[in-house]
Amino acid sequence: MELRGKKVIAIGERDGVQATAIAEVAKSAGAEVLLELNQCFV
């Protein structure tokens, strides 16, 4: 599995891992983040 050069959609949850955190991680692995979405279930 490789992330470098791949495109990523990050779907986070407010009380889980938020989308911006996922995006930081993905970017640090060389991915391009297309979309950051957060969900809240309450």
Added chain:
Amino acid sequence: MTLDAAYPTIRGVACVLVHAPGLLRYGSKPSREIGKDGVLSKVQGALRSFDDAVAYPPNQVFIGNHAPEALWDVPEPWWRSGIAGAKPRGPFGEIVSEDELWGLMRLADEFGLVRVGDERLARARELLARGGLWTDADLERVVRPTQRPAGANVSALERSEAPTSGGDGALQLYAADGSHVGSVGHGYPDDATQTPDVLLENLACKASGAAAIRSLLRQLALDPREIDYVLGCGEEAVGDRYQRGGGSISKAMAEMAGCALATGSDVKAFCCAPVHALVMAGALVQSGVHKSVVVVGGGSLAKLGMKMLGHLAKDMPLLEDCLAAVAILVGPGGASPVRLRLDTVGKHTVASGGSAGAIYAALVTAPLERAELRLTDVDKYAVELHNPEITVPAGSGNVPRTNYRLIASLAARRGEIGRDEIDAFERRHGMPGFVPTQGHIPAALPYLAHALPRLRDGTLRRALFIAKGSLFLGKMTNMADGMSVLVDRAS
């Protein structure tokens, strides 16, 4: 007993539930599902009676007849463990019936928007009189004839059948048993922000919030004219097409509650607003601008029946059938040992970022370090106290538990507890969720009602109130928000 005038104090908290099973069909999720085949009859079949809502253990906790921690020992499912002899009044709250709700809606209505049949209004008036929260003048207003909107074709409005309405048709109101109650009309013609469903939502919020203020005033034996300022912290939007979120439902509530010498404004920060508002109320009092500030959050009609699909799938009653409202009075310190620690406010900033580590550093570690406290020095953390019996069957998890695990993990990372103590943290420093899923209402503050007597008698030293807000839902930012404040006992 040491007193401390360097901080404002909490003088009282009131927690009110308004049982509204008939309005559940107009919650956001139900209104989108009810058009589908067979859903309405399933919903009708799963509504709870007033007695069941009163006996429901989390609701008894909400009004103060039991401590939140008592729920650990109540056999699950809680909805099958109704408390025998449960009363609709508690030390700091009450559960209002749907029969009374129709009267409260008429009381909240200044524009002839709400029509309710005379018999139901007479019944509401009688019950509201017995409940003892309202004045004789209020009770007269409950049964006053609805003023006809000028030039309106009234009979067409009254007969229109739209279950939801985008045009000028009225929204029909039904009781829990499906019988017709009346209707809610449209505001300004051709104003999409004043459709009957929007006005219904705002009136329900106003009515429940004002009821919470009245409950608070009665609890403290306070003249309503003692209140200087009312800070709203709900998530409704009051306005018209030129100013959709104009606001100040707080002042409308103050008027309905008889607080003739108050003005008000609304704090808007999604579910984080209550803690923002509590801090602001404290700051207004401590600076001497006002002496008595009420923080109030009205109920959220939009959230009724939010998790209905999960409940129906599991043959559960529809537990999201109550509008929940909270009112808190903040006053000058010095006469009470309870302190609202304005020097320990945790804030989540724009730069904080979205990682759990950064969020909890801002909301927990930073303020506690300022107060020279360890995480384990806080007796109780009040987080978002959503009732897990509502959220878990719908796949939305146990929100308080998730938050307690995060705080515990933080404590473990700091070496204050062992990793093997993370699970036990919620029992030691937390509580089961017990609050209806009404957005800003579960945001920490209902626990303040329980904490207050314990802070006064010394069985609790300090509690940290943490709220979070999902700002990203409004599509203006991807950020969340958070704020925390410590409430403790001078020693």
Added chain:
Amino acid sequence: MILGAAEPDYVEMMAETVTAGDPTYTGPLAGVSLGLPVYHVTEPEMKALSDPAVYRDQIELSELAMETERIWERVRQARGRTETA
């Protein structure tokens, strides 16, 4: 797709939705198989590919608090179905 939800049931539902199709058959992706590779941000594969300092700052606390085993089980199941399809 990289997911961050804390609840295993929810992770499973989202992973299914972007692979085989919406398991609840209620949304616009009902019956649509996107077959997208889906991971949870706490999975060892994600950790191995990321900058360790970034991963530690962004994910570590959440990872400690989540039921990672159950989450990984669910997302691997959904991924397994795509890989064999």
